[in-house]
Amino acid sequence: MSDLLENPELANVKAEFYLGVAETKGEPVITQPVSVSVMGKKVLVVDDVADTGKSLHLVRSHLKEHGATEVKVATIYYKPWSILTPDWYEKETSLWVIFPWERKETVRNIVEKYKDQGKSIEEAKENLVRYGLDRKLVERFIREILEGQV
Numbered sequence: 358m359s360d361l362l363e364n365p366e367l368a369n370v371k372a373e374f375y376l377g378v379a380e381t382k383g384e385p386v387i388t389q390p391v392s393v394s395v396m397g398k399k400v401l402v403v404d405d406v407a408d409t410g411k412s413l414h415l416v417r418s419h420l421k422e423h424g425a426t427e428v429k430v431a432t433i434y435y436k437p438w439s440i441l442t443p444d445w446y447e448k449e450t451s452l453w454v455i456f457p458w459e460r461k462e463t464v465r466n467i468v469e470k471y472k473d474q475g476k477s478i479e480e481a482k483e484n485l486v487r488y489g490l491d492r493k494l495v496e497r498f499i500r501e502i503l504e505g506q507v
Contacts, residue, residue, distance in 0.1 A: 358403055368393040370402075370419060372412040385412040387419050396424030406454055407432045407446065410439030417441070453488075460490065464498040478503075 359367050371389030400420050407413055407430070417428045434454050435446035455463050464485060471481035482499060486492045 362401075366393070368395065368400075370416050372416050372419075374409070374412045385415045387415060391420060391423050394424070395420055398425055399427040400425045400429070402428060402430045404430070404432050405456060406434040406436065407439040407441055407443050408436050410441035413439075413441045413443070455490070460494065461498045461501075464490070464495055465502050468499060468502060 359365055369389060369392045370387065372385045373388045374385035402413065402416055402420070404413060413430055413432075417430065420428045429445075430441065430443040431445040432443045433447050435443055435449050436451060437449060467485055468478055468481045471478065478499060482492075482495055485495045
């Protein structure tokens with residue numbers, strides 16, 4: 358993103374909210390404050406999804422509290438129930454979004470959830486495939502997860 362915008366100044370803020378697939382804490386919390394001074398600066402927050410919008414709202418407030426003069430938000434996905442509408446987003450969706458870098462974590466979370474509920478791993482696998490994940494990839498991830506528990 359910094360190359361695209363021709364702006365080498367990057368900073369990080371970490372807000373934690375999600376515990377698992379569609380499971381959240383009560384409210385998001387800042388676990389890593391902004392990593393550089395934003396005093397007197399215009400800031401663009403880039404995130405993958407505006408789901409509840411609570412984390413983005415918290416981050417925007419955090420940046421303003423640290424002196425940002427303007428905070429704009431850009432996301433890939435926007436969900437219509439979000440309390441914060443990004444200034445820019447690529448696509449609106451009501452579906453759960455699984456990014457390529459989250460697939461194994463999602464499979465692990467679903468398998469654990471099914472096991473905790475007394476459901477079979479096979480049932481978890483079939484639901485993951487039904488929701489659009491590649492069968493071979495799901496089977497590989499489940500195998501790796503189960504091997505890691507030995």
